[in-house]
Amino acid sequence: MVRLRSVLYGGAALAVILLLWEGYKLVGSPQGWSVNEVRLLPRADDSSMPHVWTVAERFTQPEISAEGSSSVLVAVLRAAWFSFRISLAGWLGGVLVGVALAVLMQRFRTARDALLPYVVISQTVPLVAIAPVVVGWGGQLAVLGQPWQPWMSVAVISGYLAFFPVAVGMLRGLDSPGPAQIALMQAYAASWWQTLVRLRLPASVGHLVPALRLAAAASVIGTIVAEISTGTRGGIGRLIIEYAQAATGDPARPWTAIAGAAALGLVVAALVSALDLALARFNPAGA
Amino acid sequence: MTDQSVAAVSLTGVDKTFDAGRAGAVTALSGIDLAVAPGEFVSLIGPSGCGKSTLMRLVADLERPSAGTISVFGKSAHQARLDQDYGIAFQAAGLLPWRSVRANVELPLQVHGMGRAGRAARADELLELVGLAEFAGHRPDQLSGGMQQRVAIARALAERPRLLLMDEPFGALDEMTRERMQGELVRLSTQTGCAVIFVTHSIPEAVYLSDRVVVMSPRPGRISAVVPIELSDRNEDTREEPGFFAAVTAVREALRARASVELS
Numbered sequence: 001m002v003r004l005r006s007v008l009y010g011g012a013a014l015a016v017i018l019l020l021w022e023g024y025k026l027v028g029s030p031q032g033w034s035v036n037e038v039r040l041l042p043r044a045d046d047s048s049m050p051h052v053w054t055v056a057e058r059f060t061q062p063e064i065s066a067e068g069s070s071s072v073l074v075a076v077l078r079a080a081w082f083s084f085r086i087s088l089a090g091w092l093g094g095v096l097v098g099v100a101l102a103v104l105m106q107r108f109r110t111a112r113d114a115l116l117p118y119v120v121i122s123q124t125v126p127l128v129a130i131a132p133v134v135v136g137w138g139g140q141l142a143v144l145g146q147p148w149q150p151w152m153s154v155a156v157i158s159g160y161l162a163f164f165p166v167a168v169g170m171l172r173g174l175d176s177p178g179p180a181q182i183a184l185m186q187a188y189a190a191s192w193w194q195t196l197v198r199l200r201l202p203a204s205v206g207h208l209v210p211a212l213r214l215a216a217a218a219s220v221i222g223t224i225v226a227e228i229s230t231g232t233r234g235g236i237g238r239l240i241i242e243y244a245q246a247a248t249g250d251p252a253r254p255w256t257a258i259a260g261a262a263a264l265g266l267v268v269a270a271l272v273s274a275l276d277l278a279l280a281r282f283n284p285a286g287a
Numbered sequence: 288m289t290d291q292s293v294a295a296v297s298l299t300g301v302d303k304t305f306d307a308g309r310a311g312a313v314t315a316l317s318g319i320d321l322a323v324a325p326g327e328f329v330s331l332i333g334p335s336g337c338g339k340s341t342l343m344r345l346v347a348d349l350e351r352p353s354a355g356t357i358s359v360f361g362k363s364a365h366q367a368r369l370d371q372d373y374g375i376a377f378q379a380a381g382l383l384p385w386r387s388v389r390a391n392v393e394l395p396l397q398v399h400g401m402g403r404a405g406r407a408a409r410a411d412e413l414l415e416l417v418g419l420a421e422f423a424g425h426r427p428d429q430l431s432g433g434m435q436q437r438v439a440i441a442r443a444l445a446e447r448p449r450l451l452l453m454d455e456p457f458g459a460l461d462e463m464t465r466e467r468m469q470g471e472l473v474r475l476s477t478q479t480g481c482a483v484i485f486v487t488h489s490i491p492e493a494v495y496l497s498d499r500v501v502v503m504s505p506r507p508g509r510i511s512a513v514v515p516i517e518l519s520d521r522n523e524d525t526r527e528e529p530g531f532f533a534a535v536t537a538v539r540e541a542l543r544a545r546a547s548v549e550l551s
Contacts, residue, residue, distance in 0.1 A: 180381035183349055187375045188398045189368050198398060202385050282385040 018052050025049055047251040055259065058252035072253065076239065076260035083223050083235040084264055086151050090158025091219040091268075095212065097159065098166025105167075106174040106200065107192065116171075123164050127222070131157060131229040150232045157230070158222035162215040169211025173204025205282035209275075216272045220265050236261050293361040295450050295482035296323040296346055301355035303341055303508075314507035315341045319355065321501065321510065323482050325449065328473075330485045330493035330500045332538065338508025339486045343452050346484060347375055359450065371399065373450040374443030374481075378458040380435040382427035388438050389414065389423040395445045413441040416475065433464035440472070444479060451476065451483045458488065466526070469495050473521045490542070494518075494534045495525060502541040512541035 028044030042048060050058075059076070062069040101119065105112040134156050138148040177199050185195045227237030236257060243254040301319040304312045316338040323329050331339040344350045345357055348368040359367035367373060382391045392410040401409075414420045417437040427435055436456055443451055457465045469492060476483050487493050493500045494516055502512040516534045518525060525531055 178379065178381065180377040180379040181383070183344075183347075183377065184375065184381055185398070186349055187347055187368065187373075188395050189371065190398045194398050198394065199383070202383070205385075 050252040054252045055255045072256050079236040079239040080260045080264045086155050087219045087223045089155040091162050093159035094162025095166050098163040101167045102170035128229050154226040157226035158219045161218040161222035165211045165214035169207045173207030174200045177203045202282045213272050216268045294322045295325045297358045299356050302353045304353045317507035317509050326480050328483045328498045330497040332493045333503030337503040337505040371446045374448040375452045376439045376443045376456045378455040380439040388425050392442045417441045451481045454486045490538050500538050514538050
């Protein structure tokens with residue numbers, strides 16, 4: 001019931017956004033609205049804001065006029081699938097590293113004092129600054145005898161963004177058991193490992209699930225931005241740039257790629273929700 | 288086999304000081320001598336800060352004494368903890384919310400590597416003992432506070448300990464539930480032959496439950512009096528007997544004697 005309702009609400013929200021779009025096109029000035037040369041409202045003309053149905057129609061048409069060109073829908077889906085796989089790799093890597101760091105920081109006070117500031121600082125480094133470094137280092141590596149692939153750089157950058165919420169949320173979760181529960185495990189002469197498996201890990205699920213959501217969002221954004229800043233071809237990030245360059249002659253096309261990126265985000269969010277349901281057993285308080 | 292000549296718990300000259308940073312050291316306990324016989328029920332009572340919980344935690348080897356020796360069934364407190372010679376319960380039931388009632392009772396057995404079938408059988412037995420057999424599959428948050436505390440007691444009894452350590456286990460319960468739980472605890476300790484060290488704030492509770500009430504006073508925490516309780520059987524009428532009132536008065540006076548010394 002709850003899921004059906006959230007799907008309905010999600011659909012309604014999408015409909016409202018589309019209606020607002022068309023509504024603005026109806027009443028808005030084609031020149032936009034400016035105060036002292038500063039444009040506060042966008043142009044409502046067809047080349048700046050194509051109709052919703054124009055964008056939908058554009059999906060079904062060939063990508064370029066050349067013979068044998070596939071439809072935009074196929075191109076967008078292919079690019080989204082490419083980016084999805086990279087995001088998934090980045091997310092998985094980020095989650096693994098985040099969980100491992102959190103366990104390490106929970107176990108060793110020194111590790112916490114030494115690492116936690118750097119975990120926080122890591123996120124203040126701009127993505128465009130790490131991208132060339134990752135590409136440069138990656139080029140000198142070989143994984144299992146295979147040369148470094150461009151998508152691997154993108155996945156590493158995506159994981160670099162994804163690990164942070166997991167490390168912080170997981171650490172808080174591992175620290176969450178109360179003094180009575182800790183004393184109880186001590187009284188049982190439970191080892192560190194037993195305390196981790198029986199108490200700290202299950203107790204951390206309530207903190208981990210929201211962290212996994214944040215990590216999923218971060219990995220998608222990381223993938224799209226990293227595709228652009230490393231110049232990796234094939235993904236939705238690159239497609240947005242390519243289509244945007246065609247905007248003057250073909251104003252609906254950039255919006256298809258943007259819609260594809262939004263759909264990618266929704267799919268990833270839905271997958272994390274499924275994971276949330278699978279872990280619900282450990283999380284009686286949260287829904 | 289219980290060797291009647293070896294004390295369940297024996298503390299000799301025990302001091303405990305906590306390092307309080309810049310404030311220097313705080314003496315929580317000073318010169319504690321106490322012996323608890325096998326099967327004996329001993330309550331620790333006293334105002335906040337008298338170190339009664341610390342004393343219990345020392346016996347449990349959750350804290351180490353600064354001086355003196357503690358032995359549990361003739362072993363060091365550390366060895367007794369490793370050997371699971373005691374069961375323990377706190378004011379907060381401390382049940383794991385993601386586990387069923389049964390799985391909560393099984394927790395210590397699981398930690399100590401008992402097989403699945405053995406655990407299930409023992410958990411059923413214990414839940415029967417505390418009268419919660421039909422709640423085995425429930426989640427802790429579906430249970431009342433009193434029922435949760437009964438699960439915690441069943442869990443404490445899981446390893447068939449000969450010693451139970453309880454830190455105000457009924458402190459958060461209402462008066463009616465509390466009296467019923469006291470009756471159950473007396474029954475359980477008689478049935479299992481456990482020695483019990485029971486920390487409490489409540490004079491009637493200490494008197495009702497105990498063979499001896501140890502009265503403690505703060506700053507530094509020490510034992511100021513030991514009041515033996517001579518009541519025959521515990522039942523619903525016990526709390527209305529003259530002997531009960533006399534014992535309550537005796538404990539209260541022992542507590543007040545210390546308080547007046549403190550004030551003067």
